[in-house]
Amino acid sequence: MAEPTITLNVTRYRPEKDRAPTTQTYVVPYRQDWVVLDALNHIKDQLDGTLSYRWSCRMGVCGSCGMMVNGTPKLTCAAFLRDYYPQEIRVEPLVNFPIIRDLVIDMTDFMEKLKRVKPWIIRKEEKSVSAGEYLQTPAELEAFHQFTQCINCMLCYAACPVYGLEPKFLGPAAIALGYRYNMDSRDQGKDQREILGNHDGIWDCTFVGECSVVCPKHVDPAAAIQRSKVDVTKDWFQSILMPWGQR
Amino acid sequence: MSVVGPDPGKLYHRKMPATWWLTNPSYFLFMLRELSSVFIALFLVVYLCQIYQLSQGPDAYTAFTQKLSSPGWILFHFVALLFALYHSITWFQSSAVVLPLRIGERAVSRSIVLALHVAAWLIVSVIVLVLFLALKS
Numbered sequence: 001m002a003e004p005t006i007t008l009n010v011t012r013y014r015p016e017k018d019r020a021p022t023t024q025t026y027v028v029p030y031r032q033d034w035v036v037l038d039a040l041n042h043i044k045d046q047l048d049g050t051l052s053y054r055w056s057c058r059m060g061v062c063g064s065c066g067m068m069v070n071g072t073p074k075l076t077c078a079a080f081l082r083d084y085y086p087q088e089i090r091v092e093p094l095v096n097f098p099i100i101r102d103l104v105i106d107m108t109d110f111m112e113k114l115k116r117v118k119p120w121i122i123r124k125e126e127k128s129v130s131a132g133e134y135l136q137t138p139a140e141l142e143a144f145h146q147f148t149q150c151i152n153c154m155l156c157y158a159a160c161p162v163y164g165l166e167p168k169f170l171g172p173a174a175i176a177l178g179y180r181y182n183m184d185s186r187d188q189g190k191d192q193r194e195i196l197g198n199h200d201g202i203w204d205c206t207f208v209g210e211c212s213v214v215c216p217k218h219v220d221p222a223a224a225i226q227r228s229k230v231d232v233t234k235d236w237f238q239s240i241l242m243p244w245g246q247r
Numbered sequence: 248m249s250v251v252g253p254d255p256g257k258l259y260h261r262k263m264p265a266t267w268w269l270t271n272p273s274y275f276l277f278m279l280r281e282l283s284s285v286f287i288a289l290f291l292v293v294y295l296c297q298i299y300q301l302s303q304g305p306d307a308y309t310a311f312t313q314k315l316s317s318p319g320w321i322l323f324h325f326v327a328l329l330f331a332l333y334h335s336i337t338w339f340q341s342s343a344v345v346l347p348l349r350i351g352e353r354a355v356s357r358s359i360v361l362a363l364h365v366a367a368w369l370i371v372s373v374i375v376l377v378l379f380l381a382l383k384s
Binding site: 229230 | 252253254257258259260261263267268270271273274277281341344345346347352
């Protein structure tokens, strides 16, 4: 009996010869335990070595293999062929980002935005190493733990129509990470992350909510953004009503 | 050290189609939620006009309410009501996301927060209805 197969329609863009992306069709063996990334690796190894895409860990940790699978942003290492078989699968580079080649997108904008929210612990005065750790209770950790799970896969940017329409928008993952550090009891750098409260920060978000739906790590960036809105509003009212209470 | 990045001239930029909100049911529901505010605003304008007519005397008020009883206006109010209900539900859903509730060390699930909001909304609606009927009779 012939081995079952599945068809992948893959976006190709070779800047040295293509003016615009095209679609190339590949027929690969269908295996129940294969994910879309396995199919791409089969294409690369057996059918067409010129196909370019990013991947690394194959286990949902590195965040490299995000692509549009049938129009939805997914980690291709977690998108099983069996969920689509026998239908054809459309594989495209993440939307809302420029394409460098084939399925590889340019992430420069995201990396720049990530830096701007200063996603690291800022102290007014650093303790010396000999003074010991900055201690934290389990409840204090719980307040931000879910937002530490971000793997920078950028699926949330591909799912966000606001980012697609307004590229200046800081975007879901960067805001979630800024919020994560603002909520960290060890951090004292909230006033250095004012960018979160700017127009291109949280206030650009109209709460479509799709960023949280596609997030493979259940970070829920939409919640981080909405809660940041409440925090910034509270801080603003406090500064108006109790100006003497400013730090 | 210079940073080597992709050649900007060779990047391909895709345009977001004007029909982006038809590509995903979530986007469509989001647009409906945004559109709901238009209908709620229109309803409020009509309501303000009605209150203004009240100040113009009983004849003006009666003439205005008679206009509102035409099929077109009834249809408008029915559509506005549907949008208001949808807007209210999405508001409560958002509230459950924005205001995480904890009892002791345990987080209360969003569906319970949503259910509490809806229950409070129904209770207030019944009180308003009872007051309205009491005042009318």
